[in-house]
Amino acid sequence: MPPVSVLDAAPNSAYTVGVRALCEFTAKQGDLDLRFTPSPTAQEGIEGHAQVVARRPASYQYEVALHGKNQDLLVKGRADGYWPERAQVEEIKTYRGDFDRIPDNHRALHLAQAKVYGHLLCQKLGVDELRVAVIYFNVDTKLERIVANTHSAAELREFFEAQCALFLAWAHQEMRHRQSRDAALAEMVFPYPQFRVGQRELAEAMYKASARACCLLAQAPTGIGKTLASIFPMLKACKEHQLDKLFFLAAKTSGRQLALDALSHLQQTMHQEAPAIDDSSTTTAKVRVIELVAKSKACEHPDKACHGESCPLAQGFYDRLASARAAALQVDQLDQRRMREVALRFDVCPYYLSMEMSKWADVVVGDYNYYFDLNAMLYGQTIVNEHKVAVLVDEAHNLVSRARSMYSAELSYASFKAMRKTAPAQLKKALERLARQWRQLQKSQDDDYLVHSELPEKFIIALGNACVDIADFFNQEPTAVLPELQSFYLDALLLSKLCESFGEHSLFDVHVKRGESTLCVRNIVPAPFLKHRFAASHCTALFSATLSPWNYYSDLLGMPDNTAWIDVPSPFKAEQLSVRVVDQVSTRYQDRSASLPAICQVMAQQWQQQPGNYLAFFSSFDYMEQARERFTTEHPDITVWTQTRHMDESDRKQFINNFTEHSQGIAFAVLGGAFGEGIDLPGKRLIGAFIATLGLPQLNPINEHIRQHMQTMFGAGYDYTYLYPGLQKVVQAAGRVIRTTEDQGVIYLMDDRFNQAQVRALLPTWWRVER
Numbered sequence: 001m002p003p004v005s006v007l008d009a010a011p012n013s014a015y016t017v018g019v020r021a022l023c024e025f026t027a028k029q030g031d032l033d034l035r036f037t038p039s040p041t042a043q044e045g046i047e048g049h050a051q052v053v054a055r056r057p058a059s060y061q062y063e064v065a066l067h068g069k070n071q072d073l074l075v076k077g078r079a080d081g082y083w084p085e086r087a088q089v090e091e092i093k094t095y096r097g098d099f100d101r102i103p104d105n106h107r108a109l110h111l112a113q114a115k116v117y118g119h120l121l122c123q124k125l126g127v128d129e130l131r132v133a134v135i136y137f138n139v140d141t142k143l144e145r146i147v148a149n150t151h152s153a154a155e156l157r158e159f160f161e162a163q164c165a166l167f168l169a170w171a172h173q174e175m176r177h178r179q180s181r182d183a184a185l186a187e188m189v190f191p192y193p194q195f196r197v198g199q200r201e202l203a204e205a206m207y208k209a210s211a212r213a214c215c216l217l218a219q220a221p222t223g224i225g226k227t228l229a230s231i232f233p234m235l236k237a238c239k240e241h242q243l244d245k246l247f248f249l250a251a252k253t254s255g256r257q258l259a260l261d262a263l264s265h266l267q268q269t270m271h272q273e274a275p276a277i278d279d280s281s282t283t284t285a286k287v288r289v290i291e292l293v294a295k296s297k298a299c300e301h302p303d304k305a306c307h308g309e310s311c312p313l314a315q316g317f318y319d320r321l322a323s324a325r326a327a328a329l330q331v332d333q334l335d336q337r338r339m340r341e342v343a344l345r346f347d348v349c350p351y352y353l354s355m356e357m358s359k360w361a362d363v364v365v366g367d368y369n370y371y372f373d374l375n376a377m378l379y380g381q382t383i384v385n386e387h388k389v390a391v392l393v394d395e396a397h398n399l400v401s402r403a404r405s406m407y408s409a410e411l412s413y414a415s416f417k418a419m420r421k422t423a424p425a426q427l428k429k430a431l432e433r434l435a436r437q438w439r440q441l442q443k444s445q446d447d448d449y450l451v452h453s454e455l456p457e458k459f460i461i462a463l464g465n466a467c468v469d470i471a472d473f474f475n476q477e478p479t480a481v482l483p484e485l486q487s488f489y490l491d492a493l494l495l496s497k498l499c500e501s502f503g504e505h506s507l508f509d510v511h512v513k514r515g516e517s518t519l520c521v522r523n524i525v526p527a528p529f530l531k532h533r534f535a536a537s538h539c540t541a542l543f544s545a546t547l548s549p550w551n552y553y554s555d556l557l558g559m560p561d562n563t564a565w566i567d568v569p570s571p572f573k574a575e576q577l578s579v580r581v582v583d584q585v586s587t588r589y590q591d592r593s594a595s596l597p598a599i600c601q602v603m604a605q606q607w608q609q610q611p612g613n614y615l616a617f618f619s620s621f622d623y624m625e626q627a628r629e630r631f632t633t634e635h636p637d638i639t640v641w642t643q644t645r646h647m648d649e650s651d652r653k654q655f656i657n658n659f660t661e662h663s664q665g666i667a668f669a670v671l672g673g674a675f676g677e678g679i680d681l682p683g684k685r686l687i688g689a690f691i692a693t694l695g696l697p698q699l700n701p702i703n704e705h706i707r708q709h710m711q712t713m714f715g716a717g718y719d720y721t722y723l724y725p726g727l728q729k730v731v732q733a734a735g736r737v738i739r740t741t742e743d744q745g746v747i748y749l750m751d752d753r754f755n756q757a758q759v760r761a762l763l764p765t766w767w768r769v770e771r
Contacts, residue, residue, distance in 0.1 A: 015171035019077030019116050026166040027112035030105045031308030032317035032352055035478045038471035040094045040139045048094035048137045059084050066120035070164035073171050079117040088131040089118045096140050097475020110134045119156035128153050140468060181362055184270040184286035185239040191265040197571030198224040203233040205566040210237035210390055210539045215560050217550050218543040220568035222735035226543050228262040234390050243538060244387040247378055248365045251398040254678045259365045260335055263289050290334040290357050292366035298351035313349040324348045328357050372533055373406045379533055388538045396542035397728050400556050403526035409495040410520040413438060419484040430469040437462040442517045449701040451509045460499050467492050495521055507705060524706050527558025534560055545735050546728040555714055572738050574768040581771050582750040587693050592623055599692050599750055600631045607638055611664045612687040617671040617733050619693035621645055628668045639665030659685040671695045677732040682739040688746040689737050694753055695726035727762040
């Protein structure tokens, strides 16, 4: 889809808006209606547009660039097509299923866009009338449905001016806000008397990356204040480099909260006197900040469907949106709590109000998936609106595993079989054909786990046909409540889509357990998908305490060739941390039982020499529980607390609250879990850590196939699959101990392999490792 919206305060004081953004703002009305009705994928939409254009004569013009001005508003966009012989401007929309089920408010939006394009084209061609057509193309039947009327240029001009009038007050407000924002950012100062050691170097690298319009990999030690050192220079860059938006992306809730806290501190340093603006809808915030959370956390009525006939917060959503939007702009920082308060005051859905407000925010704080996922909302906004954005990726060492999961999909035969029991009769044939191909695929392998060198073509065809039939069913029965069928459809659609882009970056594997198979398109190198995300941003900066070696992250994430790299020196001294290797211990799987006596002895001796709070990390829950059981039996006088499986947010908070300035005990946890990173326990809250593992991923058929691919692609199979991911978790866990320049602590690395040169090379350079 071509870009259709730009937000800026142009030198000639015209506010530029795209046709689509204008009409979405002015023409949407009525209920929020998100009843599950399968629609074409983005790729199907592109192909549908191409098929319509291919049917037109050679004189047909497509992607026609248009613009027009009304008072202080400059409207730009690209009409899908113009058919000269018919004097017809065309807006092409793809759909599947029953045409009559396209909601009225959607059709009103489509027609509004077509009529605005019609006015702009009348202006460009100097004609007195034009035929305005919305072409609805069914991607399944390949048939066109045309809704068209002839309008005079005067009628189209009147419609255009009416839409602009509805938007102009908002445009004036946005221009004033942009000017106010940039003025405030120019005056913004660092919120503390001085930078911490290392903070200034990181901040300078961030600003220079924006100045050069390149990406950045920044390794900076834990505890120097990376969040503030990243946000501060990028906000300065918003003013100096004319950035529209800043996205701060975190892997965990704790990372989002640190960003919100840093932004709150920075807001306080800005000029406090708001400009004298009479418009009551004008925001008081100098920099608009919004937090995005998962729909499951924001939903007020999880037992209801997202449409007006079910949920009261969806009924009349667009009719109340303008008032809710104006009120939201009065809030300095729209975190989850404040967003909910505003939304419920106007009886609108908090989640979808946050989606709307993200369009008008200066800083968006959210999870990785909002920019990097397959259908990422912030990435989509950036492309459609031609926004100039900077992206900050917190704790970026997590992005490899997270991106792999974003671009992977699996289907379970057990779930498929259960779904078929309640599937409607009209799907019986399609599902039986799929089941037959699935069983045949399973029979063709002679091992419980098999990676296929090629995609199973017959199965993929049967899966695609089943998806089409399921989509047709839901289009015909949009109120049908069949959650198992819907869940299968979405999983199947994702797997089918990933098969379309299948290559050496992914595996297709079949795993059979107790006679039931699970099929998986397993991404192992996210680079082909993520490179488009990096290209769309003005600057993307990835920062973490563990981004070494840089080529590992560059290769797997698809960083651009001109990506900059900085390794910020640690502000901590070797004298602050005693790092000891216990090399008489092996934590290899076959040696774990034998390792427990020595591990428990070392832990008890250290605690008796220096009582206080410690964390003990193990490679799995089973190993951790064996160690805890032995330790508590031998040393019942030492307080322990333990990470458990499936801890919720309150459980995790209680676990952390056990670490106080006056408590003493040892906490048992799993390396790579919730407590291996992202927690801050300065001073006496944590004085040491025992790490009884190298953190290497499990040796299994899946990882061995990944190792083979990594060897073929990068010549470093073992390192890329096992060593680098494992040691990254070790260093992250160890980083919980020293958080400030005043902290003192000890770390025990308990495995003989910590004495190997290639392992030592991946440990922080400021550590002084003892034996």
